[in-house]
Amino acid sequence: MNSIKGLLVKDFLLLKSYIRNIIICIGLFATIIFSDSSSDMSIVGVMMIMLLFSMLVLTTFSYDERQHADRYLLTLPISRKDMVIEKYILAVITLIMGVVIGTLISMGLTYFLLGKSPNLEEMFSATMGCMVAVVFLQAVQIPCIYKWGAEKGRMQIYIVGMIVFVIGILLSTFAPKLQLDFSVFNNYDFLIPVFFLILMALFYFVSYKLSNKIVNKKDF
Amino acid sequence: MDNILEVKDLTKKYDAFELKKVNFTVPKGMIVGFIGENGAGKTTTIKSILNLISMDSGSIKIFNSDIAKNKIKIKEEIGVVLDDSFLSDELTPQDIHKIMKYIYKNWDKNLYFESLERFQLPKDKMIKTFSSGMKMKLKIVTALSHHPKFLILDEPTSGLDPVARREILDLLQDFIQDEKHSILVSSHITSDLEHIADYVVFIHEGEILFQKNTDELLESYGIVKCGEEEFHTINKDDYLAYTKKKFSYEILVENKKAFQKKYDISIIDKPSLEDIMLFYIKGGK
Numbered sequence: 001m002n003s004i005k006g007l008l009v010k011d012f013l014l015l016k017s018y019i020r021n022i023i024i025c026i027g028l029f030a031t032i033i034f035s036d037s038s039s040d041m042s043i044v045g046v047m048m049i050m051l052l053f054s055m056l057v058l059t060t061f062s063y064d065e066r067q068h069a070d071r072y073l074l075t076l077p078i079s080r081k082d083m084v085i086e087k088y089i090l091a092v093i094t095l096i097m098g099v100v101i102g103t104l105i106s107m108g109l110t111y112f113l114l115g116k117s118p119n120l121e122e123m124f125s126a127t128m129g130c131m132v133a134v135v136f137l138q139a140v141q142i143p144c145i146y147k148w149g150a151e152k153g154r155m156q157i158y159i160v161g162m163i164v165f166v167i168g169i170l171l172s173t174f175a176p177k178l179q180l181d182f183s184v185f186n187n188y189d190f191l192i193p194v195f196f197l198i199l200m201a202l203f204y205f206v207s208y209k210l211s212n213k214i215v216n217k218k219d220f
Numbered sequence: 221m222d223n224i225l226e227v228k229d230l231t232k233k234y235d236a237f238e239l240k241k242v243n244f245t246v247p248k249g250m251i252v253g254f255i256g257e258n259g260a261g262k263t264t265t266i267k268s269i270l271n272l273i274s275m276d277s278g279s280i281k282i283f284n285s286d287i288a289k290n291k292i293k294i295k296e297e298i299g300v301v302l303d304d305s306f307l308s309d310e311l312t313p314q315d316i317h318k319i320m321k322y323i324y325k326n327w328d329k330n331l332y333f334e335s336l337e338r339f340q341l342p343k344d345k346m347i348k349t350f351s352s353g354m355k356m357k358l359k360i361v362t363a364l365s366h367h368p369k370f371l372i373l374d375e376p377t378s379g380l381d382p383v384a385r386r387e388i389l390d391l392l393q394d395f396i397q398d399e400k401h402s403i404l405v406s407s408h409i410t411s412d413l414e415h416i417a418d419y420v421v422f423i424h425e426g427e428i429l430f431q432k433n434t435d436e437l438l439e440s441y442g443i444v445k446c447g448e449e450e451f452h453t454i455n456k457d458d459y460l461a462y463t464k465k466k467f468s469y470e471i472l473v474e475n476k477k478a479f480q481k482k483y484d485i486s487i488i489d490k491p492s493l494e495d496i497m498l499f500y501i502k503g504g505k
Contacts, residue, residue, distance in 0.1 A: 006322030013315045014308055068305030075270050075300035075372075076323050077292045219273040 003078040007086040008093075011060040018059055022052055026105060043119075043126045045106035046099075050127070053098030054134040057091045058141055061150035071220040080215045084146075088208050091138045098134070099127060128196050135200040139207035140164060146214045222248040223281075224370050224402040230268055230278035237426060239264055242278070244421045244431045246370070249399040251392065253417030253434070254406035255493065257501055261426040262406040263303075266374050269404075270300060282370065296325060299363030303375035306359055309348035313341055316362055324366035332365035339387075353384030360391055371395060373405045377412050385409075389416050410493035414438070420493060424500055434493075441496055442476030442488035445469070454483065461503030472499040 029045050064070060073083060103123065110118045144157045225246035232239040239261050246252045256262050267273045269280050271291050280287045282294045307316060313336055321327045336343050339357045347355060356376055363371060371392070377385040393416055395401055407413055413420065414434065421431045430437075446454075451462070451469040458479060462471040472495070473479040476488045491499075 002322045002325075006319050009322060010307065010311070010315075010319045013318065014310055017310065063308040063310055067308050068302075069307055070305075071267075071272055072300075072302055072305040072307060074272055075295065075298075075302065076320075077295040077325075078323060079292060217274075220267070 003076075003082050004086045004089065007073070007078065007083065008090060011086075011090050014060055014063045015056055018056065022049075025049075025052055029105075029109075043106070043123055045109065046102040046123060046127050047130045049102030049105060050095075050098035050130050050134055053094045053101070054137060056094040057087060057138060058145070058150065060087075060090065061145045065150045068220075074220055081212060084208065084211045084215050087142055087211070088204055091135075091142065091204070095131065095134060095138070099131060103127065128193055132196050132200055132203075135203045136164075137161070139203035143207055143210040143214055146211050146218070224248050224283060225269065225404060226279075226281040226284075227265070227269065228279045228281075230265065230280065231276045232264060232268060232273065233276055237261070237264070239268070239275075239426045242423070242426075242428050244428055246402050246404050247419070248402055249396070250418040251396055251403040251405065251416050252419045252421060252431075253410075253413030253493075254404060254421050254423065255410050255413060255497060256406075256408065256423035257497070258408055260423045262408075262423060263374055264426075265423065266302075266372060266404075266406060269372065270295075296366070297368055298370045298372060299366070299368035301356075301359045301363050301371070301373040301376055303378060306355070307347070309350075309355075310346060312346055313343045313358060316358075320362065320365070326366045328365050328367060331367075332361065335361040335365065351384075353380050353387070356380060356384070356388060357391070360388065364391075364395060369400055369402070371401070371403045371405075373403065375407055376405060377407055377409050385412060392416060410497055414493050422497065422500065429500055437496070438490060438493070440475050440477075441491050442473050442479065443491045443495060443499075444471045444473055444476075444479065444485055444488050446471070446485065450485075456505065458482065461499040461505055463499065463503050472496065472503065 026049065029048060064073075070083070074080065106123070107118045110116050140161050141157050144153045144160055147153065148156045223245040227242055227244050230239055230242040237259070242261070242265055244252075244254075254262050254265070264273070268275045269282070269287065271280075271287050283297060285294060287294055307319070311319075317327075317329060317332055320332075321329065333343065336358075339354075339361060341350070341354055341358055341361065347358065350358065360373070360376065363373075373392075376388055376392075380388070389412055392403055392405065396403060396416075405413065405417070417434050419431060420434050420437060422429045444459075446469055447467075448469060451471070454471065459471040459473050462469055472491065473488070479485070480488060
């Protein structure tokens with residue numbers, strides 16, 4: 001467990017300089033809101049900040065790759081399994097950070113700068129949708145990086161992502177033809193976030209299993 | 221004598237390269253120099269020892285324990301310096317302490333910061349601003365700050381100027397003052413190892429050619445210079461390799477005293493490790 005803590009410390013120390021970029025992005029976002037007070041940009045704001053945070057895991061991989069840090073880390077008392085687990089913990093932490101910071105900043109900016117009350121219901125469903133998308137992105141990204149590397153693997157990430165996306169589109173196209181009856185869910189709105197959470201957990205779980213398998217077989 | 225490291229019949233096959241039943245040991249309290257030209261298999265062997273790559277067959281024991289089965293426990297007790305990999309150079313030595321204190325149970329904060337000061341390594345500057353010599357010193361200081369018993373270094377002096385190389389060799393000699401400590405150090409700069417290594421393991425094209433005591437090796441081996449006529453009178457079994465010069469031959473013999481007795485040749489030069497390595501690699505038989 002301590003080795004996972006050490007790895008998390010390493011990744012957050014690496015991300016220190018990245019925070020500057022995030023601040024610049026938030027500044028840009030605030031400028032957009034200032035310039036167009038007629039539209040409600042709060043949802044876009046949350047999404048943007050979440051996406052920005054979702055890139056953090058990828059960034060730590062890139063930093064490490066330049067010095068072949070994985071190889072070095074495995075000469076320390078760190079197991080391959082812990083190394084993989086840490087990246088998923090980092091993924092969850094950055095996801096939560098993105099949601100919390102994104103929501104707070106967006107709500108704050110909308111309320112104080114534009115004097116509007118944010119549409120919480122809309123913001124919640126948009127955030128949920130965006131979270132699923134981000135988790136999906138990370139779930140595809142991490143095993144691809146372990147397999148091909150952060151730099152070389154960029155193209156593969158897009159290809160794998162596109163394949164899964166196309167499968168999703170095909171499913172959503174053909175699903176209505178199966179004439180499944182979802183009306184029973186109409187009275188159970190609260191189940192939707194639960195479903196999303198389960199879906200996200202499933203993405204992470206499958207992705208973790210895959211990464212673990214790749215890393216165990218990998219020569220460093 | 222206890223062995224800290226035992227490599228037995230290590231085999232690893234790649235498309236264009238292969239480790240062929242590699243066998244050698246690192247005795248307790250000794251520095252073992254692992255020599256060979258670039259691409260001979262030094263790094264692949266070290267990676268196998270550290271369980272960074274899988275081996276096809278063979279066994280590796282550190283502190284009498286199988287590395288594949290007890291890697292975490294063993295890695296608590298060893299310090300490793302790799303030529304081409306370390307923590308990201310966006311970090312500072314201060315950051316390294318913040319990370320390592322969680323990773324090693326025995327991380328010694330005082331020893332680490334004292335060593336940084338001793339080697340004039342700034343603790344708040346990013347590693348990317350360091351010179352190659354400073355980076356290597358930082359790697360070694362980091363590898364020593366959890367009181368390891370066994371140090372494994374892959375090419376620690378490569379690409380460094382003579383002053384930095386000397387400092388690093390001194391550091392290794394300081395470490396070995398404790399007789400419980402041992403070092404395996406690979407290098408293609410053999411002159412460095414001549415000064416510090418108690419034993420030399422020579423690998424060539426994935427095969428161990430010998431493991432010998434350095435002093436004995438340098439004392440018993442000899443280089444004989446002779447003319448073509450004289451060369452043809454020498455039995456092939458009496459030398460290890462030869463090289464043909466413009467007007468003469470040079471031959472490497474394993475036991476110069478025995479050779480001198482058998483043949484009436486009085487001048488036999490003392491070879492360096494580099495000479496021996498070159499004869500094995502470039503010489504004919």
